[in-house]
Amino acid sequence: MIARAFAVAALAFPGMAQAQAYRCAMPANVPVAHADLPSADQPKRVVPIGGYTLAITWAPQFCKAGGDRPAARLQCGAGNRFGFTLHGLWPDGVGKDWPQYCTATGLVPKPVVRATLCSTPSPQLIQHEWAKHGTCMPGERPATYFARSTRAYARLRYPDMDALSRSSLTVGRFAQAMAAANPGLSADMMRVTADRQGWLDEVWLCLDTRFRYRRCPAHQGGLAKGAALKIWRGGR
Secondary structure (H helix, E strand, C coil), X not given: CEEECHHHHHHXXXXXXXXXXXXXXXXXXXXXXXXXXXXXXXXXXXCCEEEEEEEEEEHHHHHHHHCCXXXXXXXXXXXXXXXXXXXXXXXXXXCCCCCECCCCCCCCCHXXXXXXXXXXXXXXXXXXXXXXXXXXXXXXXXXXXXXXXXXXXXXXXXCCHHHHHCCCCEHHHHHHHHHXXXXXXXXXXXXEEECCCCEEEEEEEEECCCCCECCCCHHHCCCCCCCECECCCCCC
């Protein structure tokens, strides 16, 4: 086992200990992803880019809901423990439609996968994000696309998730806490999603075409700010 100790990561990105990778250990042989292709349900769609979404996932809830799946073993097993993980950087359209699967592509190079795994701990998700979203970003290659998304992810800071999980919480209060931890971010610049029982699932941060935080478009969805929200702590 080749371990990447979280203590090293914390030195590189101050504040990560609050809610990113608490411990990330990569196997010597990283699983190989299979090609991710457009389909009848998810067709190729080339439309102008009007902004971007940086999506992060609350890993304790993800692992609680489906951590026994083979694709989740790296994230939810092998002694690893995460807070927020990077789902992806998604180009949005000018209107409600977004671009996807813009250009046919091969597999993401192994060095890029390995460099990204402690942010996005799934080789198959890495492949999916590049194929569906990264290929629609002008001039990007896998290495530059994931370098851009992981930089944006690493800049994020988080409120005290443990304290929030033990309080009476609404989506609006959580968004305000996230905003307070990140200069330049306000509560209306993010969307929060949860499962049917109200457990925190993801946070979508809205970006303009220069990758700066912006107010989210009205059509982007997410929960109402008054909705009740719960945070799964992972058994802690």
